[in-house]
Amino acid sequence: MDTKISEYILAIVTNDMTKVQGGGCPVFYAENAEEKEKISLLLARALGGVVHDLENGVYFICKH
Amino acid sequence: MDNYAVVILAGVVAGFLSRLLTLRSDYRHYPAFPHGYFTHLSLGFIAACLGAVAIPAIAKPDYVAVTFLVLAAQQFREIRNMERETMTKLEETKLVKRGADYIEGIARVFEARNYLAIFTALITSGVAHLFGWQYSLAAGIICIYLSMRLMRGAYIGDIAEVVDATVHFEGSLLMVDDVVIMNVGLPETREKILKEGIGVLIKPKNDDARLTLHNPGQRMAIIHDVVSILGTKVDINETELVPLARKHIDKGYLAFFILPNEPDREILKQVIKNVPLIETAQGTALKSFYGRKAAD
Incomplete structure (x- = not known):
């Protein structure tokens, strides 16, 4: 059985850098809401995570 | 000796039927058809044989044989482990998992149904020995009915x-x-x-x-x-x-x-x-x- 990391934030996508501070995971800056959605979708598919919305313009991709 | 053959046959048939009727391969995808199915039928047959020869062995009397029967019955405890292991391994590649509780439940049922086959065979062959094979027909049917009815579980x-x-x-x-x-x-x-x-x-x-x-x-x-x-x-x-x-x-x-x-x-x-x-x-x-x- 392989070991996996779960319940872990893999990436943060935002168009407002003032809402996010550096931490343990990469932060992707998007110009607008549309780009933010696109980046989130691509990241989620590539990483096998789920996109969550913090409702303040910040999306994050989490592995469950 | 002929008498014993009928007694054992009655027990084996009833026990095997009981296992056959309680074995279902349905939407739960378990046991898989045909090989998983066949494994369980074989085990059910062995269980039925064990149950069926117990009464003649005591009646003969051959107490050593009875001791061996008890030892053989212990082997059926392994069924639960076997089922649990198989299903836990399959679980790793499943997108929607069964969960440990469900697996444990299914494994228990498999074990219990073999014991039911043993008891059905035991009682049927006992009745055949004491009262004659005509009565064992009724005993077998009642035992199978009870094992299907009482072990149904809730939903x-x-x-x-x-x-x-x-x-x-x-x-x-x-x-x-x-x-x-x-x-x-x-x-x-x-x-x-x-x-x-x-x-x-x-x-x-x-x-x-x-x-x-x-x-x-x-x-x-x-x-x-x-x-x-x-x-x-x-x-x-x-x-x-x-x-x-x-x-x-x-x-x-x-x-x-x-x-x-x-x-x-x-x-x-x-x-x-x-x-x-x-x-x-x-x-x-x-x-x-x-x-x-x-x-x-």
């Missing part, structure tokens, strides 16, 4: 009602009626969920039922059974559409959410009602004094 439909509910969003939170299911980020995914998602509430009828539904293992069993009949749109890197069952923490009912391949709400409700209750998950609070006191 979700016995302890809970399943009612319609609406899937909607509050901000980014996916809700089924008033229960929060999960946070969904992407607007596209939200639209898809609103269009194709189905939600139902599973309302427990009493406190015991509430405790049963509280058990995550029981919830995994519900989700697994629904998915194996209605399908799901979840895929390996597409985990957002995963079916979930969450509890209303104050009222104790479950909210169930799924994006099925076959969007049929009535069938979904029927499937949930027919999910077996897991033996180890069943709440029994009302059987205890304090449980009854706390309930009123």
